[in-house]
């Protein structure tokens with residue numbers, strides 16, 4: 001991407017469906033004994049990957065002219081999610097629970113995805129074992145089996161894990177008896193998945209709290225109306241931070257402001273004037289420079305780790321010094337090095353970044369290292385003097401739908417260029 005910085009963002013932008021909702025919901029469709037239909041699907045590389053995995057498992061998929069998807073998982077033909085698909089996306093692990101519940105057997109390659117420190121799947125494995133599955137790791141695959149079916153259990157997660165909660169919740173839907181998940185993730189996307197599964201006939205209570213109770217049913221065979229995926233709160237927050245950094249004035253529509261309370265509070269601390277309606281957020285910097293903010297990432301309803309990199313970019317050009325503590329993932333400050341190449345003054349010690357705001361950044365060739373780090377570099381490019389060139393933006397396409405079109409709509413000067421050397425490399 002080539003971005004010419006210095007233009008305040010203005011206007012209106014629509015938010016897409018949430019990546020982190022649609023991926024578990026697509027995986028959840030594996031549990032359904034009747035066709036299901038989804039809408040508000042973001043057009044993302046990760047969605048394409050998940051659809052390819054489902055296709056390999058025997059799900060028949062139809063995409064309509066408005067990019068809604070119909071999935072028919074009545075006749076699954078395979079229980080193996082292969083390495084060549086799983087390696088590009090960590091969330092592929094989400095097929096493990098539903099596949100095991102439906103087929104009594106599942107083999108999923110150990111996942112890849114964003115390089116943000118060690119991301120184990122031990123809690124997924126332990127949860128499935130507690131439900132009575134036998135799980136082995138062999139030849140790079142997690143191989144799980146439960147020939148006699150799964151049985152409800154009480155499971156306590158040592159660490160709050162989003163996909164771990166989702167995976168075990170999906171497995172428990174078809175287990176015999178009652179499963180209670182304690183210290184479960186409270187993220188809105190977990191709640192969205194539960195709402196979707198309940199519409200198909202599952203009995204899940206308490207999603208959105210830290211205790212989820214699932215009463216097993218024999219099949220998900222209720223004919224449900226088309227299910228609309230939740231709006232993406234991280235995409236919403238990314239546009240708001242972009243507007244704040246560029247001293248802009250934007251309205252983000254088709255979103256849910258109540259999912260962003262902690263971020264909106266921080267943006268107000270940074271000097272933004274914010275107004276919200278039911279489905280929109282209006283942010284106006286009134287031409288002022290942002291002020292530095294202190295924050296620490298936390299599970300929902302705290303500040304999501306997925307918006308940390310973007311808020312680091314904000315602090316980079318803010319007035320004053322801000323401290324950012326990352327508590328969810330180790331090694332999630334890879335964007336800092338790139339920001340410093342653009343003139344930022346940030347030092348990282350352990351899991352804390354101290355950002356001394358500078359009046360401006362200067363364009364430089366930079367490299368995206370993971371999905372949210374890429375978003376951070378786009379934001380930096382929007383305020384930097386000169387033309388910033390961001391390489392390896394395939395990370396961005398995993399999680400942001402039409403990002404350059406949406407930013408252009410807000411007045412940004414941004415374009416995508418084919419990089420011949422990247423083509424040779426791939």
Ligand code: UD1
Pocket residue numbers: 019020023090091118119120121122123124125159160161162163164189304305306328329330
């Ligand atoms: C999900 C999101 C991701 C987000 C993250 C944290 C999806 C598809 N992805 O990822 O965008 O950044 O939540 O909000 O929804 N952990 C273990 N053992 C496990 C599982 C996790 O120790 O078996 C640890 C992780 O290393 C991490 C913490 O738990 O330190 C939280 O990770 P987790 O919530 O599982 O992240 P994901 O579900 O992979």
